[in-house]
Amino acid sequence: xxxxxxxxxxxxxxxxxxxxxxxxxxxxxxxxxxxxxxxxxxxxxxxxxxxxxxxxxxxxxxxxxxxxxxxxxxxxxxxxxxxxxxxxxxxxxxxxxxxxxxxxxxxxxxxxxxxxxxxxxxxxxxxxxxxxxxxxxxxxxxxxxxxxxxxxxxxxxxxxxxxxxxxxxxxxxxxxxxxxxxxxxxxxxxxxxxxxxxxxxxxxxxxxxxxxxxxxxxxxxxxxxxxxxxxxxxxxxxxxxxxxxxxxxxxxxxxxxxxxxxxxxxxxxxxxxxxxxxxxxxxxxxxxxxxxxxxxxxxxxxxxxxxxxxxxxxxxxxxxxxx
Amino acid sequence: xxxxxxxxxxxxxxxxxxxxxxxxxxxxxxxxxxxxxxxxxxxxxxxxxxxxxxxxxxxxxxxxxxxxxxxxxxxxxxxxxxxxxxxxxxxxxxxxxxxxxxxxxxxxxxxxxxxxxxxxxxxxxxxxxxxxxxxxxxxxxxxxxxxxxxxxxxxxxxxxxxxxxxxxxxxxxxxxxxxxxxxxxxxxxxxxxxxxxxxxxxxxxxxxxxxxxxxxxxxxxxxxxxxxxxxxxxxxxxxxxxxxxxxxxxxxxxxxxxxxxxxxxxxxxxxxxxxxxxxxxxxxxxxxxxxxxxxxxxxxxxxxxxxxxxxxxxxxxxxxxxxxx
Ligand SMILES: Cc1ncc(C[n+]2csc(CCOP(=O)(O)OP(=O)(O)O)c2C)c(N)n1
Ligand SMILES: [Mg+2]
Numbered sequence: 001x002x003x004x005x006x007x008x009x010x011x012x013x014x015x016x017x018x019x020x021x022x023x024x025x026x027x028x029x030x031x032x033x034x035x036x037x038x039x040x041x042x043x044x045x046x047x048x049x050x051x052x053x054x055x056x057x058x059x060x061x062x063x064x065x066x067x068x069x070x071x072x073x074x075x076x077x078x079x080x081x082x083x084x085x086x087x088x089x090x091x092x093x094x095x096x097x098x099x100x101x102x103x104x105x106x107x108x109x110x111x112x113x114x115x116x117x118x119x120x121x122x123x124x125x126x127x128x129x130x131x132x133x134x135x136x137x138x139x140x141x142x143x144x145x146x147x148x149x150x151x152x153x154x155x156x157x158x159x160x161x162x163x164x165x166x167x168x169x170x171x172x173x174x175x176x177x178x179x180x181x182x183x184x185x186x187x188x189x190x191x192x193x194x195x196x197x198x199x200x201x202x203x204x205x206x207x208x209x210x211x212x213x214x215x216x217x218x219x220x221x222x223x224x225x226x227x228x229x230x231x232x233x234x235x236x237x238x239x240x241x242x243x244x245x246x247x248x249x250x251x252x253x254x255x256x257x258x259x260x261x262x263x264x265x266x267x268x269x270x271x272x273x274x275x276x277x278x279x280x281x282x283x284x285x286x287x288x289x290x291x292x293x294x295x296x297x298x299x300x301x302x303x304x305x306x307x308x309x310x311x312x313x314x315x316x317x318x319x320x321x322x323x
Numbered sequence: 324x325x326x327x328x329x330x331x332x333x334x335x336x337x338x339x340x341x342x343x344x345x346x347x348x349x350x351x352x353x354x355x356x357x358x359x360x361x362x363x364x365x366x367x368x369x370x371x372x373x374x375x376x377x378x379x380x381x382x383x384x385x386x387x388x389x390x391x392x393x394x395x396x397x398x399x400x401x402x403x404x405x406x407x408x409x410x411x412x413x414x415x416x417x418x419x420x421x422x423x424x425x426x427x428x429x430x431x432x433x434x435x436x437x438x439x440x441x442x443x444x445x446x447x448x449x450x451x452x453x454x455x456x457x458x459x460x461x462x463x464x465x466x467x468x469x470x471x472x473x474x475x476x477x478x479x480x481x482x483x484x485x486x487x488x489x490x491x492x493x494x495x496x497x498x499x500x501x502x503x504x505x506x507x508x509x510x511x512x513x514x515x516x517x518x519x520x521x522x523x524x525x526x527x528x529x530x531x532x533x534x535x536x537x538x539x540x541x542x543x544x545x546x547x548x549x550x551x552x553x554x555x556x557x558x559x560x561x562x563x564x565x566x567x568x569x570x571x572x573x574x575x576x577x578x579x580x581x582x583x584x585x586x587x588x589x590x591x592x593x594x595x596x597x598x599x600x601x602x603x604x605x606x607x608x609x610x611x612x613x614x615x616x617x618x619x620x621x622x623x624x625x626x627x628x629x630x631x632x633x634x635x636x637x638x639x640x641x642x643x644x645x646x647x648x
Contacts, residue, residue: 034444034620084444084621095446095620111448112405113378146377148409174378176354182377247353309624313616 001210006273007283009051009206010265013043015287016066017262019075022295023065023082023096027241031299032082035111036096037063041236044206044261045169046070049139049231052213053165056134056220057127059120061141062097062111072104075290076297085301092304093312113174114140114149117166121153124162124226135163135220137213143174145188154226158195161225165216166192168230169203175239176247192228203231204259207268234259326468327497329475330360330436334398337482338368341396344482347374348383348400348436357402358438358497380406384413384435388421391433391487398482403494404439404453411456418487419462432485434478440530440581441618441629442494450618450625452529452582457489458559458591465558466512467491469532471501473556477511491558493530514562516569520551522648523639524569526592527579528555531630535579538636546643558588563595570596574605575646577639581629584612606646611638 001009020038027036039046043066050058050070060067065082069075073089081088082096089099090109098109107123110116120138127136144150145168157164168188172179179186189198197219201212209231216227234256238245248256269275324332338344346352346361352375355362365373376383380401387397401407407414414435421429441450458465464486468474474492481488509515517532518539523546527535532554539550551569555561570576576596578589593608613629630638 033622034446035449090620092621093446093619093624095444097448098446098620111446112409143378147379148381174349175357176350177375177377181353181375303623304619304621306624306627308621309614309616309619309627 001207003273005051005210006269007275009047009210010269010280011283011287012047012051012066012070013206013262013265014284015075015290016043016047016069018288018291019065019069019079019294022291023079024237024241026083026295032096033084034095034097035062036082036241037239038237038241039063039066039235041256041260042169042171042203042233044265045203045209045231045233048206048209049137049167049213052210053135053137053217056217057105057107057120057123057136058139059107059116059123059136060109060139061113061116062109063141064099064109065096067139068099068101068106068109071101071106073099073101073106075294079294079298080301083298083301084303085298086304086308087301091308093308114144114147116140117144117149117153120164121157121162124157124164125160128160128163133163133221133223135165135217137165137167139167139169141174142168142170142172142179142188143177143182145191146182151191154192154195157226163220163223164226165213165220166226166228167213168228169233170230171233171235173235173239175243187230189228189230196226196228197224198228198230200230200232203233204261204264206261206265324471324501324503325497326471326474326492326499326501327358327360329471329501329503330478330492331362331364332503333475333478333482334361334364335367337479338364338372342372343394344396344398345372345374345390346398346400347376347387349376349378349402351375351400356400358494360436360497361400380409381413384410384418387433387435388413388417388431391431392421392429396432396482398434398436400436402438403449404437405448405451407435407437407453414457414463414489415460419460422486423462430485431487434481434488434490437489437491438494439491440493440495441625444620444622444625446620447617454491454558455582455586455588458588460559462487463559464488464512465491467528467556467558469493469496469529469554470515471499472503472507473511473515473554475503476507476509477556480511491529495530499533512557514556514565515554516551516565517554518550518552520549520573522546522548522573523550523575523577523643524553524566524573525550525577525579525639526553526555526566526589528558529581531579531581534630534632534635537632538639541636542639542643545640546648548643548648561591561595566592567600570600571603574603576604576608577611577642578608579611579630579635581613583615584610585615587612606642609639609642611635
């Protein structure tokens with residue numbers, strides 16, 4: 001990993017966490033509503049995966065604010081979406097769970113567990129068809145690997161040797177259900193083993209995630225066919241703001257928080273990448289300012305007009321279509 | 324008692340009596356159910372009878388069908404109606420048809436519980452209503468419940484029945500307060516006359532019925548009339564007798580529903596009235612329903628996408644004035 005990339009990753013992880021805490025705060029005040037799924041604790045995975053997979057296309061879930069930002073969306077437009085404002089990335093119509101930006105090859109923001117996986121497989125087919133092997137990365141949780149969409153996708157991706165990276169974020173929980181109560185084993189890569197190359201990494205370590213995904217993308221580009229990476233991680237908050245997190249003991253939470261990806265990577269910055277304390281503080285300051293700016297922007301942004309309700313139900317006006 | 328507590332009570336009472344009753348669904352056990360309907364039941368009846376499933380809706384309903392064939396009486400919970408779409412093959416091709424296809428040899432005593440509707444800013448993939456699709460499936464009983472007492476009695480009947488039932492609840496009703504009359508002898512699968520009146524029949528169901536009730540005062544004052552409000556309760560089969568009696572008396576029909584207007588459930592009621600009761604009518608029927616758009620996140624847009632107390636009041640008054648009331 002180059003020094004500049006390390007700096008970028010730390011900046012985005014730090015920014016991501018600050019962003020999530022602000023979102024939490026503004027959920028409490030009512031500026032943000034609905035389901036808000038915080039990514040605190042999983043920043044290394046969200047940031048390093050996006051940074052490593054710079055080319056290609058990305059499909060992901062509802063826990064995607066940090067991924068969207070790491071993919072290149074500006075924090076202020078993401079925050080504005082959480083606030084339901086017209087200048088939000090989805091015009092205020094999608095909200096926290098539905099961030100879309102095709103200009104960054106980022107296709108949601110899907111809140112039907114597992115639903116994005118077949119879509120990503122289809123996109124990988126399209127890319128291969130077009131002669132483009134940069135690849136598609138599809139991110140999903142350990143809750144999605146028990147559903148039919150997942151198994152069907154492994155089979156189709158392998159049969160067609162598609163350029164797709166399956167990235168499983170295994171935080172061991174689907175809302176309140178531990179993976180061990182929903183599947184016969186904790187390691188979900190075992191399900192993909194018969195179909196494709198698999199790898200398991202520590203999702204709390206940004207460098208490990210980064211290197212694994214970088215390598216995977218270069219394999220895809222060489223025409224390797226589908227790859228499955230599983231990253232073990234841990235969310236520090238409840239499933240969403242509606243979840244009191246009562247099913248995890250304080251012991252378990254302590255164990256989880258001991259693996260905090262931020263101090264781990266900060267230490268790497270100091271020891272391996274030779275940043276000074278001052279340089280790191282400058283990075284943190286810049287991130288804090290960006291989040292502050294995002295909140296101000298979202299607060300002052302305009303609500304969508306009522307006409308927006310009927311816009312974008314269809315792409316075409318019927319009378320524009322001639323056969 | 325709260326609506327969710329009434330449902331919990333119904334489950335608890337029947338599970339106590341019949342050990343063939345099992346519950347299955349996502350987070351129904353240790354977590355207590357996402358809307359707390361099954362709270363406390365795994366502690367009481369164990370993990371063998373209150374089964375936490377993986378996120379696999381097709382299997383939840385598919386397994387329930389198999390459990391029913393095997394002699395159990397499953398009550399499956401779909402976390403939110405939108406996720407039931409993954410189970411529609413099982414609901415429509417299997418659950419609804421086995422009894423008929425087997426010439427009555429197979430029966431499926433099972434219930435699929437189904438929270439649905441626009442809650443609060445949950446956006447397009449968590450806000451839908453599917454009664455219009457479900458009620459169009461022959462062989463499937465579709466029950467909706469809008470009231471605490473009704474919820475208790477209707478869920479009990481649904482579980483005890485030997486037919487497959489889809490039991491629709493509304494996400495905004497779980498904390499609704501009300502009394503349960505344990506000695507009630509009502510048939511919870513028949514329409515309920517919630518308020519009697521003689522001039523306008525307003526038909527509704529689920530949560531939007533509460534909004535109808537809140538708009539009635541203003542409507543009656545402005546139109547100087549008397550509204551009869553009916554809660555359909557059973558969306559398949561439909562209790563046409565109760566509706567016909569009311570509409571013959573009032574000569575006017577207003578249908579209020581939360582689902583999208585095109586192909587929405589109320590279109591069946593209005594088309595039936597047009598065919599069967601045309602000459603009893605003094606005014607064209609009025610249908611108030613959701614807009615034909617996916618449900619948006621923004622609160623203002625979300626509220627504009629479905630009927631509200633204000634829009635119901637305004638639309639009924641406008642229609643009344645236009646039609647000689
Ligand atoms: C098909 C479907 N079923 C159920 C849900 C409700 N639900 C939302 S998130 C979730 C848990 C998902 O867990 P996981 O895939 O591990 O992702 P995590 O939340 O841990 O990031 C569930 C059950 C849903 N959104 N879609
Ligand atoms: Mg998980």
